[in-house]
Amino acid sequence: MDAFIQLLTDWGYWGMFISAFLAGTILPFSSEAVLLACIGLGLDSVLSTLSTTAGNALGGLTCYWIGHLGKMEWIHKYFKVDQKQLDRAVHFIHGRGSWMALFSFLPVIGDAILIVLGLMRANVWIVCISMTVGKLARYALLVAATLGIISLF
Template sequence: MADLFEYGYWGLFFASFLAATILPFSSEAILSLFVYSGYDISVTVAIASLGNWLGGMLTYYLGYLGKWTWIEKFLRINQAKAEKTKLFLQNKGSALAFFAFLPVVGDIIPLGLGLLRSKPIWVALFMAAGKLCRYIVWAWITLQIINA
């Protein structure tokens, strides 16, 4: 992680991008390191949010590319049951993208929304809002700890 810090904002962007994929990686530690080191907090939050959002959208797109034959075979999800769930989520499922920042399930949410073919524009907007809120709160908590 320290290696990514040496690349400045590009390292933060890359760390945030990786953290939004299925790969286990923590961008919060790098964000805290940037805040502690005196980097501009607004730029730091914006870059971390952008990288994390793009990583989440990549995961959504990979889910969107998924084929039902693969899903039934490897994930053991029945297409009829998934279609019923899709109808239920059709008008409100995209809002779940807001919670893509959550640990563990957060990486699965965009993938699932992609598999269910949720509307990309709403997924993108809700996901961006959730990730931005998460990094704002994380940066604020880091500042509170530093100033304590």
């Protein structure tokens, strides 16, 4: 895994985009490690944040699309999304709608939120906008804290 992260780091902005895309899907991957490594190597923090956000949002849309397929047994069988995760996401989303994609950056439940929004056939434009805003805010806070612009603790 370290060699793969090194490869993505060597690719710069494209590596960040790819790592964030993988992390945005249901695959377990850490786009934050690649983002912080690239910034540590001197890449522009704003372009790095935007590249990572774009990749992660596109990966998130794949989760929405998986949900939009609408076959729960496929989601369990092929994508290995746990029923417990989906149940928590349904409870979290219930009565709130498409804007709940804002919280898709959350670990564990974030992918399930997007899958459930796809299952519910939520407005894809609102999902896309709110998801991107949430993911951008997460990466911007992470980068700002790393650069010492803000203190999270």
